[in-house]
Amino acid sequence: MLNIKDLYTAVENKKILEGLNLSVNAGEVHAIMGPNGSGKSTLANILAGKDGYQVTQGSVTYEDKNLLELSPEERARKGVFLAFQYPVEIPGVNNIYLLKAALNAIRKHKSEPELDAMEFMSLVKEKMKLVQMNEDLLTRSVNEGFSGGEKKRNEVFQMAILEPKLAILDETDSGLDIDALKIVAEGVNSLRNKERAFILVTHYQRLLNYIKPDYVHVLSKGKIIKSGGPELAIELEEKGYDWIH
Amino acid sequence: MTGFINKKMKDIIDNYAADFTELQSIRKNDWFSKHRKSAFNFFKESGFPNTKNEDWKYTDTKPITKNIFSNISNTNIVARDNEVNEIIFKDLECINLVFINGAYSEEYSDIKNISDKVIIKNMANALVNDENLLKEHLTQHIDQDSSSFTALNTAFIQDGIYINIPENIDIERPININYISMDGSNAFATHPRNLILMGENSNATIIENYVGNGDSNYFTNSVTETFLSQGAMLKHYKIQQESFNAFHIGSLNTSLSKDSRFESHSVSIGGALVRNNINANLNGEGAEIIMNGLYMTDNAQHVDNHTHVNHLKPHTHSHQNYRGVLNGKSRGVFNGKVVVHPKAQKIEAYQNNANLLLSDDSEIDTKPELEIYADDVKCTHGATVGQLDDDMLFYLRSRAVDEQTARSLLTYAFADEVLNEINFKEIKNKLEQLVISRLPDSSLIREYV
Numbered sequence: 001m002l003n004i005k006d007l008y009t010a011v012e013n014k015k016i017l018e019g020l021n022l023s024v025n026a027g028e029v030h031a032i033m034g035p036n037g038s039g040k041s042t043l044a045n046i047l048a049g050k051d052g053y054q055v056t057q058g059s060v061t062y063e064d065k066n067l068l069e070l071s072p073e074e075r076a077r078k079g080v081f082l083a084f085q086y087p088v089e090i091p092g093v094n095n096i097y098l099l100k101a102a103l104n105a106i107r108k109h110k111s112e113p114e115l116d117a118m119e120f121m122s123l124v125k126e127k128m129k130l131v132q133m134n135e136d137l138l139t140r141s142v143n144e145g146f147s148g149g150e151k152k153r154n155e156v157f158q159m160a161i162l163e164p165k166l167a168i169l170d171e172t173d174s175g176l177d178i179d180a181l182k183i184v185a186e187g188v189n190s191l192r193n194k195e196r197a198f199i200l201v202t203h204y205q206r207l208l209n210y211i212k213p214d215y216v217h218v219l220s221k222g223k224i225i226k227s228g229g230p231e232l233a234i235e236l237e238e239k240g241y242d243w244i245h
Numbered sequence: 246m247t248g249f250i251n252k253k254m255k256d257i258i259d260n261y262a263a264d265f266t267e268l269q270s271i272r273k274n275d276w277f278s279k280h281r282k283s284a285f286n287f288f289k290e291s292g293f294p295n296t297k298n299e300d301w302k303y304t305d306t307k308p309i310t311k312n313i314f315s316n317i318s319n320t321n322i323v324a325r326d327n328e329v330n331e332i333i334f335k336d337l338e339c340i341n342l343v344f345i346n347g348a349y350s351e352e353y354s355d356i357k358n359i360s361d362k363v364i365i366k367n368m369a370n371a372l373v374n375d376e377n378l379l380k381e382h383l384t385q386h387i388d389q390d391s392s393s394f395t396a397l398n399t400a401f402i403q404d405g406i407y408i409n410i411p412e413n414i415d416i417e418r419p420i421n422i423n424y425i426s427m428d429g430s431n432a433f434a435t436h437p438r439n440l441i442l443m444g445e446n447s448n449a450t451i452i453e454n455y456v457g458n459g460d461s462n463y464f465t466n467s468v469t470e471t472f473l474s475q476g477a478m479l480k481h482y483k484i485q486q487e488s489f490n491a492f493h494i495g496s497l498n499t500s501l502s503k504d505s506r507f508e509s510h511s512v513s514i515g516g517a518l519v520r521n522n523i524n525a526n527l528n529g530e531g532a533e534i535i536m537n538g539l540y541m542t543d544n545a546q547h548v549d550n551h552t553h554v555n556h557l558k559p560h561t562h563s564h565q566n567y568r569g570v571l572n573g574k575s576r577g578v579f580n581g582k583v584v585v586h587p588k589a590q591k592i593e594a595y596q597n598n599a600n601l602l603l604s605d606d607s608e609i610d611t612k613p614e615l616e617i618y619a620d621d622v623k624c625t626h627g628a629t630v631g632q633l634d635d636d637m638l639f640y641l642r643s644r645a646v647d648e649q650t651a652r653s654l655l656t657y658a659f660a661d662e663v664l665n666e667i668n669f670k671e672i673k674n675k676l677e678q679l680v681i682s683r684l685p686d687s688s689l690i691r692e693y694v
Contacts, residue, residue: 048643049643052635
């Protein structure tokens with residue numbers, strides 16, 4: 001599904017990724033771990049199409065197409081979803097209307113009929129239970145006045161509605177208490193299936209207690225320096241990142 | 246403050262003088278004649294302000310003054326139903342008043358079913374029949390010396406609205422005053438004059454809607470005077486959607502008595518050169534004025550909002566929130582002046598002006614002015630100028646929103662912050678739709694808000 005080959009990127013001439021390789025197949029869950037500043041969030045942002053990064057070398061293909069040529073909105077319509085590390089507050093833009101329009105844009109792209117208000121609301125009711133979202137949050141402006149935990153849940157809630165093919169979760173565990181973490185993890189687990197791939201970007205191993213990854217990769221200084229199974233995460237938790245170097 | 250008068254200015258003034266003489270001969274010697282004359286003399290001596298005048302530093306009036314306008318209203322313009330009907334609030338039950346090119350239209354106005362005690366009539370009529378009531382107030386709530394445009398208006402008053410709401414009366418239906426400018430055979434100036442008198446503990450909502458069609462070239466020079474008695478509440482909405490070739494100078498002057506409250510909401514989206522003035526005197530303890538304004542400009546538009554609040558008594562409050570969205574090569578000006586007079590202790594004055602620049606060539610000049618002569622006061626002011634937020638844009642795009650739609654959506658959200666202060670739902674909706682209609686991808690934005 002996703003193939004990253006020898007990727008080099010820079011922001012304002014500062015090198016961030018330096019020769020990153022990663023291959024993700026449908027149905028797999030990959031955890032990307034690494035110390036602060038290793039390039040984890042850059043990777044997530046580049047996959048979602050954020051401006052400001054220069055790709056100086058390498059390629060990213062998604063479903064056999066050059067992902068880097070697509071605008072963020074085209075990627076979203078083709079099933080790429082980024083759950084943000086810091087979801088931004090957007091006063092004046094209604095949370096649930098945004099979600100409805102996003103879902104219908106994606107459905108339209110797939111040549112599926114758009115959902116009307118009734119159909120959409122019944123879908124919302126069903127998915128809200130999944131992340132135990134408070135109903136008041138739906139009708140507010142996007143993330144406005146949400147607590148840190150509510151913002152993260154809203155991201156997972158959006159993911160549940162939009163049903164992406166490739167979901168990238170950027171430090172979704174940070175800032176969550178253990179109960180919220182469990183809810184978010186259950187939400188993710190319920191979405192796991194053979195068609196969908198996940199990339200979990202995380203600093204800590206604790207999220208992986210609840211979402212069991214197929215692969216764990218250690219990112220350091222812009223490239224993957226070690227890959228393994230779930231046991232690698234536990235090893236990292238015990239020994240820290242330094243032993244790898 | 247006077248502009249210097251050169252030869253060219255003299256020719257322009259001569260043109261106004263010829264129209265003035267003609268108007269005086271039509272009016273004969275009515276009781277208001279002496280006010281007209283003294284106002285016109287003031288105008289003749291001062292001429293139009295130029296940019297050396299501090300109050301007009303950022304707004305050059307030359308585009309207005311170099312035009313020759315006819316100042317005498319043509320009362321024979323035939324209005325077109327479809328155009329007029331489009332302008333009036335359809336989904337809101339209002340008392341509708343319509344003026345076509347400055348002249349009152351009985352045909353389109355509807356002042357039926359109003360309480361006997363309330364007076365709502367057009368100014369041309371009131372000038373003839375309500376001399377005693379008008380004498381006491383007309384020109385009494387303006388500082389005539391403050392602007393030659395106001396003087397010009399006084400000299401040329403032909404029509405407008407006179408509203409007198411007695412004590413304890415609450416008019417529930419908004420009074421919706423529409424000044425519609427239609428294409429004329431030649432360029433014309435109108436000088437609408439409104440006088441609004443609010444009795445003790447009375448309550449009203451008034452809309453002043455200035456509309457022009459197409460790209461017609463004209464000049465609206467309006468003056469509104471309001472007087473609020475003790476405990477009165479007035480909600481005032483001004484919608485400026487003049488044609489893109491029109492000039493608009495509008496002054497709202499208000500005197501507030503003890504415990505009265507004036508709420509002003511203004512939306513300015515039309516016009517080539519626009520100046521919106523609000524002059525407020527807080528004359529009684531507990532008086533409060535709220536001023537919210539939105540201006541949206543594009544191409545070569547120039548929109549200037551000037552406010553001047555005098556805190557004359559203790560425990561008075563003023564609260565200003567203006568937002569601007571500027572695109573193209575347009576220019577915006579915000580000048581908010583707050584004067585706290587000696588002995589006006591324990592007052593509160595807040596002022597905020599935020600601007601969104603959508604293009605490299607747009608410009609905003611924002612200038613808060615505080616003059617404080619009392620020592621126990623709370624005053625704050627702030628001004629910001631910025632662009633659309635990249636993180637917000639990226640977030641929306643990552644949720645499948647097209648870039649242009651995302652830009653429009655965020656622009657709308659920025660503007661809507663001011664409209665959110667309106668608690669009259671139908672008016673708020675109407676203004677939101679008006680703002681949306683001016684943005685690219687407007688039909689798509691409606692899905693998100």
